[in-house]
Amino acid sequence: MGVVRKKSLSGTIIRYALVAIIVFWAVFLIYWGVVTSIKPPAETFTVTGLSVPFLQFQPTLENWRTELSTRESRSALLNSIIVAVSATLIALALGVPAGYALARFEFRRMKNRDLTIWFLSQRVLPPVVVLIPFFLIMRTLHLLDTVWALVLVNATFVLPFAVVIMRQTFQDLPAELEEAAEVDGCSDFMSFWRISLPLAIPTLVAVAAICVAFTWNEFLFALSLTTLRAKTFPVYLAGAEDTRGVQFWFIATRAILALAPPTVLALFIQRYIVRGLTFGAVKG
Amino acid sequence: MRKNRRAKYFFIFPAIIWVLAFTIFPLIYSLGLSFFRVRLGRPAQFVGLNNFARIFSDYKVGNSLKVTLLYVAITVSIQLILGTLIALLFNQEMRGKNIFRALLILPIFCTPVAVGYLGLTIFYEEGGPINSILMSLFNLKIPWLSSRIWAWVAVLLLDIWQWTPFCFLVILAGLQSLPEEIYDAAYIDSSSEWEIFRKITFPMIQPVIMVVLLLRLIESFKIFDVVYSLTGGGPGTATEVYSLYTYRTGMKFFDLGYASALGYLLLAIVIVIINLLFRQIREVYE
Incomplete structure (x- = not known):
C-alpha cells in the first residue's frame, strides 16, 4: 500500500x-x-x-543416497506420483467442463449458485465420515491396496477445487468472444474447447498444482486403503518410526522428501494460491 | 448467460454423477451401516439405534470431542489473530517483501504427516533444538511428548505453525485490495493507528476474515495427520482427536457400524457450526 x-x-x-x-x-x-x-x-x-x-x-549426502536407493522408498514415491497425477487428471476432466457450464449456462431446477455450493460443500465433509463405506466398497471391488482406490478417493476430494475455481475463471472471461464465435456458427463444444479453455490455461495449471499437492498430502485414506504394494510416500514415512526407532536422520530425510514436491509446486503458483485455497472468495 | 441448451447437461452431468457415486452414495451407505453391528467376515446384524446409544456411554467419545473442540477453538483463534497482525505488518512498503512472503507460504503446502514427524525431531526432549535452546537460556526442560498437557501444546504449536501463514496470506490479499484514498482522508482526521484499524480497516476486511474463519473451521475439524504422526493420540488419550478415535474404532478394531455412527456425529457437529455461518458463505459466492 x-x-x-x-x-x-x-x-x-x-x-x-x-x-x-x-x-x-x-x-x-x-x-x-x-x-x-x-x-x-x-x-x-x-x-x-x-x-x-x-x-x-x-x-x-549419505542419508539421501541410502534413502533414494531403497526399493520401498522408490516404489512409494512412484505410487504417490501415479495417484496424484491420475486423480488430478480425473478431477480436471470432470471439473473444468462443470465449471464452464456453471459460468456460461443458466440452470433452472437447481440454480447455478446452489449447484456451486453443492459442489463446494464436499469440502466441508470430514473425510473420516466416508472412510468406512469407502473401505467396504473398495473391498467389494477388490481394489484394496491398489493405487486405483486412492485415485478414485482423491479425485473426489479435489473435484470441488476444479469446479469452483474454474467456474470463476470462466465467468471472468469476456462472453463477447464466444458470442461472436457463435454468430460464426461455432458450436457450444467448439467455443469451449477453442476459445474459453485456451484463455483459462494459467488458472488451469494452478488448479492442477493445487490438486496434485492436496492428493500428495492426503494421508488418512492412503493409510486405511493400502497395506503393502500401493503405499504412498506419506504412509511409507509413517512406517519409518516403528521400524527404525529414534533414527532422526531417516525420519528427516523422508519428511523432507515428502514435503518437497507440494511445497515447490506452491512456489510456482504463488499468484493463484489465495484465490485457489479460498475457492475464489478472495482474489489474491 | 445462455439458456435452454442441451449442451449444458453434457458439461455438468459427469461431475454430478461422480459426486453422487463417490460422496452421496458412501454417505447413505454409511448411514445404513450405523444401524448395524458390522464385523468383517460375519453377516451384519441389525441393532437399531444401539450404536448411537453407545456413543453417549463411551467416555472416549466425550474425551475426543473435548480434545477436538478445544483444539479447533484455540488454534483457529490464534491463527486468525496472528495472521491478521502479520498481514498488517507486511502491508507496508518493505524491501524484500516478495521473498519473505514466498518463505511464509512454505508451511501451507507441507505434507501434514511430514510436519508431525519433523515435530518429533524438534520437540525431542533429550537435546532436541527447542529444549536445548530453553536449557541454555532458562535452564528449562519441557517434557514435550511425555506430559499430557505439553503433548497437546506441541500439537497446537505445529498446527499454528502450518496454518497461520494461510490466514496471513489471505488477509494480506484482503488488505491490499482496499482503496488507498480512504486512508489519506483518515490520516487527516485521526492519527491513532489503532483507531484507524478499528474503525476503517477491520470493518472493511471483515468479509475476508469471515472467509478465513470459515475455511479454517472446516479444515480444523478434519485434523488427523499431525496427531497420528506426532503423538499417536497419546500420552494416554490426551491428544486423541475425533478422527483418530473414529479411525481406530473402524480400521483397528473393525467395529465398522459403530465407527459409521461416530462419523455421523462429527458430520452433524460440523454441519451445525457451518450452518451458523451459512448466510455469509452464500453472500461470498453470490
Missing part, C-alpha cells in the same frame, strides 16, 4: 526485526529437517544450537 507516512528509524528497525523473527519461525521446521537429513548420523544429537552446516558439522 502506498500510503506515505513518516517513519522513525527505530520503528523501521523494530519492523524488520519482527519480520526476521516471523520468517525464521516459518522456515525453522523445514530448515531443521534439511539440516538433520544432511548430518552424519553420529552427530545427530551432539551438534547443538542451530546446527549450521559447514560451521558446526561437515554435511553429507
Whole structure:
C-alpha cells in the first residue's frame, strides 16, 4: 500500500526485526529437517544450537543416497506420483467442463449458485465420515491396496477445487468472444474447447498444482486403503518410526522428501494460491 | 448467460454423477451401516439405534470431542489473530517483501504427516533444538511428548505453525485490495493507528476474515495427520482427536457400524457450526 507516512528509524528497525523473527519461525521446521537429513548420523544429537552446516558439522549426502536407493522408498514415491497425477487428471476432466457450464449456462431446477455450493460443500465433509463405506466398497471391488482406490478417493476430494475455481475463471472471461464465435456458427463444444479453455490455461495449471499437492498430502485414506504394494510416500514415512526407532536422520530425510514436491509446486503458483485455497472468495 | 441448451447437461452431468457415486452414495451407505453391528467376515446384524446409544456411554467419545473442540477453538483463534497482525505488518512498503512472503507460504503446502514427524525431531526432549535452546537460556526442560498437557501444546504449536501463514496470506490479499484514498482522508482526521484499524480497516476486511474463519473451521475439524504422526493420540488419550478415535474404532478394531455412527456425529457437529455461518458463505459466492 502506498500510503506515505513518516517513519522513525527505530520503528523501521523494530519492523524488520519482527519480520526476521516471523520468517525464521516459518522456515525453522523445514530448515531443521534439511539440516538433520544432511548430518552424519553420529552427530545427530551432539551438534547443538542451530546446527549450521559447514560451521558446526561437515554435511553429507549419505542419508539421501541410502534413502533414494531403497526399493520401498522408490516404489512409494512412484505410487504417490501415479495417484496424484491420475486423480488430478480425473478431477480436471470432470471439473473444468462443470465449471464452464456453471459460468456460461443458466440452470433452472437447481440454480447455478446452489449447484456451486453443492459442489463446494464436499469440502466441508470430514473425510473420516466416508472412510468406512469407502473401505467396504473398495473391498467389494477388490481394489484394496491398489493405487486405483486412492485415485478414485482423491479425485473426489479435489473435484470441488476444479469446479469452483474454474467456474470463476470462466465467468471472468469476456462472453463477447464466444458470442461472436457463435454468430460464426461455432458450436457450444467448439467455443469451449477453442476459445474459453485456451484463455483459462494459467488458472488451469494452478488448479492442477493445487490438486496434485492436496492428493500428495492426503494421508488418512492412503493409510486405511493400502497395506503393502500401493503405499504412498506419506504412509511409507509413517512406517519409518516403528521400524527404525529414534533414527532422526531417516525420519528427516523422508519428511523432507515428502514435503518437497507440494511445497515447490506452491512456489510456482504463488499468484493463484489465495484465490485457489479460498475457492475464489478472495482474489489474491 | 445462455439458456435452454442441451449442451449444458453434457458439461455438468459427469461431475454430478461422480459426486453422487463417490460422496452421496458412501454417505447413505454409511448411514445404513450405523444401524448395524458390522464385523468383517460375519453377516451384519441389525441393532437399531444401539450404536448411537453407545456413543453417549463411551467416555472416549466425550474425551475426543473435548480434545477436538478445544483444539479447533484455540488454534483457529490464534491463527486468525496472528495472521491478521502479520498481514498488517507486511502491508507496508518493505524491501524484500516478495521473498519473505514466498518463505511464509512454505508451511501451507507441507505434507501434514511430514510436519508431525519433523515435530518429533524438534520437540525431542533429550537435546532436541527447542529444549536445548530453553536449557541454555532458562535452564528449562519441557517434557514435550511425555506430559499430557505439553503433548497437546506441541500439537497446537505445529498446527499454528502450518496454518497461520494461510490466514496471513489471505488477509494480506484482503488488505491490499482496499482503496488507498480512504486512508489519506483518515490520516487527516485521526492519527491513532489503532483507531484507524478499528474503525476503517477491520470493518472493511471483515468479509475476508469471515472467509478465513470459515475455511479454517472446516479444515480444523478434519485434523488427523499431525496427531497420528506426532503423538499417536497419546500420552494416554490426551491428544486423541475425533478422527483418530473414529479411525481406530473402524480400521483397528473393525467395529465398522459403530465407527459409521461416530462419523455421523462429527458430520452433524460440523454441519451445525457451518450452518451458523451459512448466510455469509452464500453472500461470498453470490
